[in-house]
Amino acid sequence: MPTDLSGDIEGLVADGDLATADRRCVESLQNDPQNHEALYWRGIVRMQAGQLQEALAYLQGAIEIAPDVPAYHANRGRCLAQNRQTKQAVQAARRALALDPGDALTLDTIGVIFSVAGEHAEAVAALERAVQIDPHRAPYWYNLGASRKYNGDFTGAEDAYRNALRLQPDMDKASAALAHLRRQQPDADQVDNLRVRLQNFAGDINDEMRLRYALAKALDDIGDAAGAFTELDTAAGKWRAAHPYDFSEDAAVFDALLSGIDAAAVSAATPGYANNEPVFIVGMPRTGTTLTERIVTSHSTVHAAGELSHFDRLIRQRLKIERKEDFSTDGIRSLLSSDLAQLGRDYIDATRPATGHTPHFVDKMPLNFMYAGIMLLALPGAKIICLRRNPMDTCLSNFRQLFSLRSAYYRYSYDLLDCGRYYQMFDRLMRHWQQLFPDRIYTQHYEHLVADQEQQTRALLEYCELDWEDACLRFEKNATPVATASSAQVRQPIYTDAAERWTRYREQLRPLTEFFATTGISV
Incomplete structure (x- = not known):
C-alpha cells in the first residue's frame, strides 16, 4: 500500500470517517491480499468501530506478513486490552517494545496498555520515552502523569499534567487530575481556575463531569461543604438526565x-x-x-x-x-x-x-x-x-x-x-x-x-x-x-x-x- 494511501486512511480514521477508511482498505486488499498495511489499517478501523474480534484477525494477519513492525504488535495489544484479554495484551506490548519502536505514538500506545494492565513501572518507562521523542503532544504528557501518580510520584505527575495543560489549556481531564492530586489550600488557584473553566461550559458532558467533581473535591478541601455538595448535585443531575437509570436493574x-x-x-x-x-x-x-x-x-x-x-x-x-x-x-x-x-x-x-x-x-x-x-x-x-x-x-x-x-x-x-x-x-x-x-x-x-x-x-x-x-x-x-x-x-x-x-x-x-x-x- 503506497505511503500516501496509508496517510489518507490515517486521516480518515482521525476524522471519524470509518466507512470511507474501510472502503479504501478493501480496495487495496482486492488489489493485493498480502498488503500488510491495508490489513493493519482495516484492523484499526474495526477496532474503532468496536468490532474487536474482526480487528484482532486483521491485525494478526498484518503481523504474520510483517512480524517486525512495532505498531502492529502495539495496536494488537491495545485491541486485546479493550477485549479484556489483559495477559495477552501485555505480551503483545512487550513484543512491540522488544522491536525498539522509534515513534512516540507507538510508545504511548504501549505505555497505556501497561497502565491498563497494572504494570505501571513499565508504563512510566514507555511513556517517558514517548514524551522525549515528541514533547509537544498533550495526551502523551497526560498519560505519563497518570502513570506517575499510580507509582506514587506525585511531583512528577503534577509536572506532567501541567505540561499537558500548557500544550492544551482546554484538556479538562488534566485540570481535574491536578485537583485530585493533592489537598487544595484556601490560597491555591485551583478553585478559581475550575470555576472559570466551568463558566458557560459548552463542552462534552464527560468533561463537565470531571470538572465539577474536581471542583467539589477542591471546595471540600477548603471547608466549603455546601458549595461542594452543590457541584456534586448539579453534576449528578446532568448525568442522570443524559443517562436514565432505574435502581430496579441493580436490585x-x-x-x-x-x-x-x-x-x-x-x-x-x-x-x-x-x-x-x-x-x-x-x-x-x-x-x-x-x-x-x-x-x-x-x-x-x-x-x-x-x-x-x-x-x-x-x-x-x-x-x-x-x-x-x-x-x-x-x-x-x-x-x-x-x-x-x-x-x-x-x-x-x-x-x-x-x-x-x-x-x-x-x-x-x-x-x-x-x-x-x-x-x-x-x-x-x-x-x-x-x-x-x-x-x-x-x-x-x-x-x-x-x-x-x-x-x-x-x-x-x-x-x-x-x-x-x-x-x-x-x-x-x-x-x-x-x-x-x-x-x-x-x-x-x-x-x-x-x-x-x-x-x-x-x-x-x-x-x-x-x-x-x-x-x-x-x-x-x-x-x-x-x-x-x-x-x-x-x-x-x-x-x-x-x-x-x-x-x-x-x-x-x-x-x-x-x-x-x-x-x-x-x-
Missing part, C-alpha cells in the same frame, strides 16, 4: 444472587479447586479496601494483584450473558451445579503470570462482594475480607467519587438515595453470605482500623494465616503502584479525617438519614 441482580444461592444449593454444589493463594478484599467502594490491601500486601509473602475483573468475566462467560443485569435465579443455580473446580482453576490461570511468584496474592476488586459465596465454593481455600464503613460515610463517599463513566457497575452513584438503596442491598447480601458461610468471611470495620492500626492489623494477618511482620504497620512505604481513587491517601500513614466526614454535610444528607431510618440500618 434484580442482588435478588438473583439471593434467591439462586441458598443452603440447599451450597450443599449440592460440586467441590472447588484446592488453592489457597487468593485473598479477596471486597466491600462497597471507598470503604478502606485499598488501605487494607496495602497493609496485607506489605507482607513479604503477599503480592498485590490489583482490582481484577476475572471472576465477573468468568461467571458471565459461563452464563453466556454480556451484562450483569442479565443474571437470573435459574442461571445462578445452573452455575452452582457446574464444574466449580474448573471455575477456580480458570480464575487462578487468568491471574498468571502476574501471580504465582509469592505464596499469596490480593485481588482487591471491591464489587466482588457480589460473588463471595461463589468464590468460596470455587476456591474453598481462599480468604475473603469484607470492608464495612459507616453507612452515611459510605454513601457520601460513593456520591462524591466520579467512577468510570463507561462502567455499568456504578450507575447508582449519581443519586444519593440510590447510594442508600445500594448499601441496603449490599448489607443484605453480605449477611446472606455470612449466614451460608459462617466464619469464612472476615469483616473489617474501617473506623476500627484507623483507630487502632496495630491491633486490627494483627487480627487481619491472623485471619489470613500470616506470620507477623512489622512492615505491615508501615504500609505507606509499600512501593507497589496503586491505580485506584485512593492512590494519594495510601501513600501517607493512617489518618482519621475521613471518619464521620458525613457530619459536615448533615443538612444536605438529611434525605439519606431519613431513608436509613426506615430500613433499620443504624448510622
Whole structure:
C-alpha cells in the first residue's frame, strides 16, 4: 500500500470517517491480499468501530506478513486490552517494545496498555520515552502523569499534567487530575481556575463531569461543604438526565444472587479447586479496601494483584450473558451445579503470570462482594475480607467519587438515595453470605482500623494465616503502584479525617438519614 494511501486512511480514521477508511482498505486488499498495511489499517478501523474480534484477525494477519513492525504488535495489544484479554495484551506490548519502536505514538500506545494492565513501572518507562521523542503532544504528557501518580510520584505527575495543560489549556481531564492530586489550600488557584473553566461550559458532558467533581473535591478541601455538595448535585443531575437509570436493574441482580444461592444449593454444589493463594478484599467502594490491601500486601509473602475483573468475566462467560443485569435465579443455580473446580482453576490461570511468584496474592476488586459465596465454593481455600464503613460515610463517599463513566457497575452513584438503596442491598447480601458461610468471611470495620492500626492489623494477618511482620504497620512505604481513587491517601500513614466526614454535610444528607431510618440500618 503506497505511503500516501496509508496517510489518507490515517486521516480518515482521525476524522471519524470509518466507512470511507474501510472502503479504501478493501480496495487495496482486492488489489493485493498480502498488503500488510491495508490489513493493519482495516484492523484499526474495526477496532474503532468496536468490532474487536474482526480487528484482532486483521491485525494478526498484518503481523504474520510483517512480524517486525512495532505498531502492529502495539495496536494488537491495545485491541486485546479493550477485549479484556489483559495477559495477552501485555505480551503483545512487550513484543512491540522488544522491536525498539522509534515513534512516540507507538510508545504511548504501549505505555497505556501497561497502565491498563497494572504494570505501571513499565508504563512510566514507555511513556517517558514517548514524551522525549515528541514533547509537544498533550495526551502523551497526560498519560505519563497518570502513570506517575499510580507509582506514587506525585511531583512528577503534577509536572506532567501541567505540561499537558500548557500544550492544551482546554484538556479538562488534566485540570481535574491536578485537583485530585493533592489537598487544595484556601490560597491555591485551583478553585478559581475550575470555576472559570466551568463558566458557560459548552463542552462534552464527560468533561463537565470531571470538572465539577474536581471542583467539589477542591471546595471540600477548603471547608466549603455546601458549595461542594452543590457541584456534586448539579453534576449528578446532568448525568442522570443524559443517562436514565432505574435502581430496579441493580436490585434484580442482588435478588438473583439471593434467591439462586441458598443452603440447599451450597450443599449440592460440586467441590472447588484446592488453592489457597487468593485473598479477596471486597466491600462497597471507598470503604478502606485499598488501605487494607496495602497493609496485607506489605507482607513479604503477599503480592498485590490489583482490582481484577476475572471472576465477573468468568461467571458471565459461563452464563453466556454480556451484562450483569442479565443474571437470573435459574442461571445462578445452573452455575452452582457446574464444574466449580474448573471455575477456580480458570480464575487462578487468568491471574498468571502476574501471580504465582509469592505464596499469596490480593485481588482487591471491591464489587466482588457480589460473588463471595461463589468464590468460596470455587476456591474453598481462599480468604475473603469484607470492608464495612459507616453507612452515611459510605454513601457520601460513593456520591462524591466520579467512577468510570463507561462502567455499568456504578450507575447508582449519581443519586444519593440510590447510594442508600445500594448499601441496603449490599448489607443484605453480605449477611446472606455470612449466614451460608459462617466464619469464612472476615469483616473489617474501617473506623476500627484507623483507630487502632496495630491491633486490627494483627487480627487481619491472623485471619489470613500470616506470620507477623512489622512492615505491615508501615504500609505507606509499600512501593507497589496503586491505580485506584485512593492512590494519594495510601501513600501517607493512617489518618482519621475521613471518619464521620458525613457530619459536615448533615443538612444536605438529611434525605439519606431519613431513608436509613426506615430500613433499620443504624448510622
